[in-house]
Amino acid sequence: MKSKLAVDTIPEPERSELDSLPSYPLEIARRDFFRILGGGVAIFLVRPSDLASQESGRGRLPSRDAQPKELVAWLHIGESGEVTVFTGKAEMGQNIRTSLTQAVAEELRVPTASIRLLMGDTELTPYDMGTFGSRTTPYMAPLLRRAAATARNLLVELAARQWNAEAAKLVAGNGKVSDPASGRSIEYRELARGQALAKAVIAEPALTPAPEWKVAGGSLPKINGADFVTGKHRYSSDIKLDGMLHGKVLRPPSFQATLVSLNKNEAEAMPGVTVVHEGNFAGVTAGSERAAARALAALRAEWKTVPQISQPELFGFLKKNARPGEGRHETGSVEDALSAARHRLDATYTVEYIAHAPLEPRAAVAAWQDGKLTVWTGTQRPFGVRSELAEAFRIPEEQVRVIVSDTGAGFGGKHTGDAAIEAARLAKAAGRPVQLVWTREEEFNWAYFRPAGVIEVRGGALADGTVTAWEFHNYNSGAAAIRTPYDIPNQRIEFHPVDSPLRQGSYRALAATANFFARESHMDELARAVKMDPLDFRLRNLKDERLRAVFEAAAKAFGWGGKKNEGQGFGIAGGIEKGGYVATCVEVAVDSSTRSVKVVRVATAFECGAIVNPDGLENQIVGCIIMGLGGALFEAIEFANGRILNNRFSRYRVPRFSDVPPIEVVLVNRKDLPSAGAGETPILGLAPAIGNAIFDATGLRLRSLPMVPQGTLPKV
Amino acid sequence: MAKIRQLRINGRSHSIEADPETRLLEVLRDQLDLTGTKYGCGEGQCGACTVLIDGQPRRSCLTPVGTAENKEITTIEGLAVNGRLHPVQQAFLDAEAFQCGYCTPGMIMSAVALLRAHPDPSEAEIIRFMEGNICRCGTYPRVVAAVRRAAELERKAG
Secondary structure, eight states, rough: HHHHHHHHHHHOOOBBOOOSHHHHHHHHHHHHHHHOOEEEEEEEEEEEEEHHHHHHOOOOOOOOSSSOTEEEEEEEEEEOOEEEEEOOOSSSSSOHHHHHHHHHHHHHHOOOEEEEEESSTTTOOOOOOOTTTTTTIIIIHHHHHHHHHHHHHHHHHHHHHHHHHHHHGOEEEEEEEETTTOOEEEEEHHHHTTEEEEEEEBOOOOOOOOGOSSSSTTTTOOOTTTHHTTTOOOGGOOOOOOTTEEEEEEEOSSSSSSEEEEOOOOHHSSSSOOOEEEETTTEESSSSSHHHHHHHTTTEEEEEEOOOOOOOGGHHHHHHHOOEEEEEEEOHHHHHOOOOOOOOEEEEEEEEEOOOOSSSSEEEEEEEEEEEEEEOOOOOOOOHHHHHHHHHHTTTTGEEEEEOOOOOOOOOOOOOHHHEEEEEEEHHHHHHHHHEEEEEHHHHHHHHHEOEEEEEEEEEEESSSSEEEEEEEESOOTTTTTSSSSSOOOOEEEEEOOOSSSOOOTTTTTTHHHHHHHHHHHHHHHHHHHHHHHHHHHTTOOOHHHHHHHHHHHHHHHHOOOOOOOTTTEEEEEEEETTEEEEEEEEEETTTTTEEEEEEEEEEEOSSSSSHHHHHHHHHHHHHHHHHHIIIIOOOOOOEEEEOOOOOOOOOOOOOOOOOOEEEEEOOOOOTTTTHHHHHHTTHHHHHHHHHHHHHHHHHOOOOOOOOSBBBOOOO | OOOOEEEEEEEEEEEEEOOTTTHHHHIIIIIIIIIIIOOOOSSSSTTEEEEEEETTTEEETOBBBGGGGGGGGEGGGGBBBBBOOOOOHHHHHTTTSSOOOOHHHHHHHHHHHHHHHOOOOOHHHHHHTTOOOTTTTOOHHHHHHHHHHHHHHHHHHO
């Protein structure tokens, strides 16, 4: 949240091109570029340093970066006409390799097939804070578009010089520059040939407005899709190096346990096995995964454990151990408004810890050579993991290279470098490259969770349905989307941090999943109290036109307000987050005898400004809804005394084929507005809409996520 | 126990060296560099490691390599013929039935097995048959659409 605010308030770069180039960054870049890519034309997009320092995010050691952060994007047009675009972002299924390609093709006026994106390689790509927070589309895409537009202008200038013509009268299109007056044209590759021309710019060229898009705005299929259906694509866990060993790490029996003693004799006697033991860390390497597993099993360890809380005590613990609030928001007087209100409601909502469970578990391949470390790993923060590695091994960041190949999903769960550090430790000790792939159990036990939380809400409304008071306290789960989009004159909203008993971190849409659930459930409760239709009640208290529009679009597609049968319920919920506007309607059916709950159908309307790739967007929205079914209905981490009890797919249920209801998606395309990200916000309306639909069907209000872990409601 | 020294995979004989109880998944990935078959859970719950053994879908993470000896193993790498995608691969590509793609090889292998047994499956049959394959990105509706399209492509191809 903080970083988003910081970026929102940055000054726009100056509207001027720098003809005298900053020497240091360009020298590095020129040498690397033209060595790696051959001759051609390169564009470096430079950003004022005050802006870059805000982008760098969390506190860091004094920068020892190989690349200065002022360089934010670059691209190269080679002598063969191939365009290479460099970005520190990572692809993990959200399809930005494709959408960024569209953005570049649009501005450079080249076919998408001639563009290659080089992503997430700390040695070759510009510094990037990380791929999270739905930032790629609103922030990275415009930067790459600027670089591409600048390159196009430069190529036009080159052609103008060659023909002794006026640049303004030339036209770029389909990989060439043409002169409509004379009818001649020249391809980009011919203009690039023999050049080693680099241009650094703080540029803000005119970008093509969305209504004029020809490539962006269309459903370009996943750019390297064929590699995924043939098994050819190599994820980090598929990387092979000569002489590579397999590693395993010895895990404590419970969180916070310390290693008292280790007998490694038996393991070390096994052929080809190296045992590493440094403090609390112990691990093995061997020639095969099976041999490594056998060696690991032969380690005799004694651990000292620490008693910890268990799941049944969780919500009481969170409430009791809250620290003073951070970032309290207050307007008007909640107390006065409540005492004047006709209807007052207090309710407490809870959400459990849940796991990201990306299908590719954490994995890394690490190789040391002459004191330099290279790690292939699937992470959302290549540069952040580079810092973690540099700190862990006390070496400069220039000595560390992190390479991220397109990753087997993240969902906010792959921000840290745990597996990378472990693999590098083992590789250092073994003197050979090491591959470490976490098991599914390790992934559940030792990654981190979406935070659990307790949310207390108090609302007051007048007899006519006007909400006048809103008090909202979130304990532990986080402050994302904690504010209400409704127009309520008297508000007190506060986030109360807690030292979480389990390791927790980012998730798809962060804590907004919890805050949407509590807010949209409570709005529904208030609507029922004043005996208003839940949609009318929301619209009565809502001025934001974009949010009203998606509520209305979802309701229309769904057929809101139609007749219902016994056991049938409709629910609606929505809101704003990360620049996206979502509204979701759900129909449930509750069986009167078994009390089983079935989600019958879902309709979601989503608006994120100008749509870059409608098919990719639909894929993300449906994915969000299906992932959201798990957290809404049945996903929960069970834990006791420092141990995860359901640390495998046979015990932790995730949505499967048969869980999926018919889903209708309404894409609201606002070509007049900048594009926002879309991989997170569409998850948010589902859980409260389901809860509201269950209430509509049964009169039973469910205030805890997951709502129906066993598939049935309690008997009446 | 005698080591396993040969496997027949994708129509070819491959030399390996493994104890019979070594999991087929590890042999495919680590000894033969057939990394299209993925590890997802190690307990046969997610389907990412699905291969065909004598035409039947099998979870290679649970299959001791000894039980696959002298049988015909098909992996994702063996589906395309001379660079021409198998109809199921083509249908997944056409329907863009993936996001991160990690589950895709297992999904495709399960779908190939399904269509061999039921060339024209209903939606309910697809869901029942594919229930053991997890897609965390949630592309299930597209996978169902892709399987139906593949059935159509195969029928057309005769």
